[in-house]
Amino acid sequence: MTEITINELEQIVTDALERTAFVMVDVEDEDLSGMLSHHARVVYSGPENGQLLLSASGGFLAELASNLIGVEPDEVSPDLEGVDALAELANILGGSLVNRLGAESVPYTLGLPESLSAATGGGAGSLVCRLESEGEPLHVSWTRAA
Amino acid sequence: MKCNVLIVDDSKILRTAIKKIVRVAGVDENRIREAANGQEALDVLGKEWIDLVLLDLNMPVMDGEQFATELRKNPDLSGVAVVVVSTESNQERMERMRELGVIASLRKPFEAEELCKIITEHLGIAA
Numbered sequence A: 001m002t003e004i005t006i007n008e009l010e011q012i013v014t015d016a017l018e019r020t021a022f023v024m025v026d027v028e029d030e031d032l033s034g035m036l037s038h039h040a041r042v043v044y045s046g047p048e049n050g051q052l053l054l055s056a057s058g059g060f061l062a063e064l065a066s067n068l069i070g071v072e073p074d075e076v077s078p079d080l081e082g083v084d085a086l087a088e089l090a091n092i093l094g095g096s097l098v099n100r101l102g103a104e105s106v107p108y109t110l111g112l113p114e115s116l117s118a119a120t121g122g123g124a125g126s127l128v129c130r131l132e133s134e135g136e137p138l139h140v141s142w143t144r145a146a
Numbered sequence B: 001m002k003c004n005v006l007i008v009d010d011s012k013i014l015r016t017a018i019k020k021i022v023r024v025a026g027v028d029e030n031r032i033r034e035a036a037n038g039q040e041a042l043d044v045l046g047k048e049w050i051d052l053v054l055l056d057l058n059m060p061v062m063d064g065e066q067f068a069t070e071l072r073k074n075p076d077l078s079g080v081a082v083v084v085v086s087t088e089s090n091q092e093r094m095e096r097m098r099e100l101g102v103i104a105s106l107r108k109p110f111e112a113e114e115l116c117k118i119i120t121e122h123l124g125i126a127a
Helices: A006-021 A058-069 A078-100 B012-024 B038-045 B064-073 B091-099 B112-123
Strands: A038-045 A050-056 A114-116 A127-133 A136-144 B005-008 B032-035 B052-055 B081-086 B104-107
Touching (some): A006 A058, A078 A114, A078 B012, B081 B112, B104 B112
Parallel strands (some): B005 B052
Antiparallel strands (some): A038 A114, A050 A136, A127 A136
16 A cells, blocks of 8 residues: 555645645644635546545635636635636546556546535544645645545 | 637536637637537537537447548538547557547646647647
């Protein structure tokens, strides 16, 4: 089983955000969990199974979505474009993760990303990176199936 | 630039983002089409000529590999260029895509400049 550290997971997320949407993130200094309002998940299967759960604030989604399509943050809705952007980010991160797990040479199947009304999974045993951009949080939780 | 480009991706916001890149590459906005899956893409191709398809693989209804398979069954569409833009990294699957006629691929996450370069190269647009 390929080991991935919290630092490597953070690097995967940081790289995806920078390359796709010019969103710069830092590790969260203080607990911003109370601001998390939107969630998306992608599951994968193959030599091992697991899921990525993404949770973000509305402000983070506005920044992500607006940067993706090149408009001002107040021109997008966290509940429309923001939800779509979070699901696509889940898809991109899922692809990067299974690639890191060895998908180039062994087949993995990445499910379709789904938006969730509440965070499910991502509890004990998950690797969680807590990031923020200008005070708006994004948490990414990776759970490997036993 | 009088080339027709079809963006096939189930993410609406990513289609919008890619559409901007295609415009920056020099393609007129009224020559850019969108489809949310392979079946919708085939429907578009049944109605008008498309020079370049930017194709995601992981989609509902009909995925990118099924789309490329159907496309190659139709000799009238053999001249349609297909570039895969997806998270896919499996070499075996990408080899199958090349055998189906895919001319290039770009893995997500990508930078706008990378996709712009592929579009200009394959449409013969001066950078």
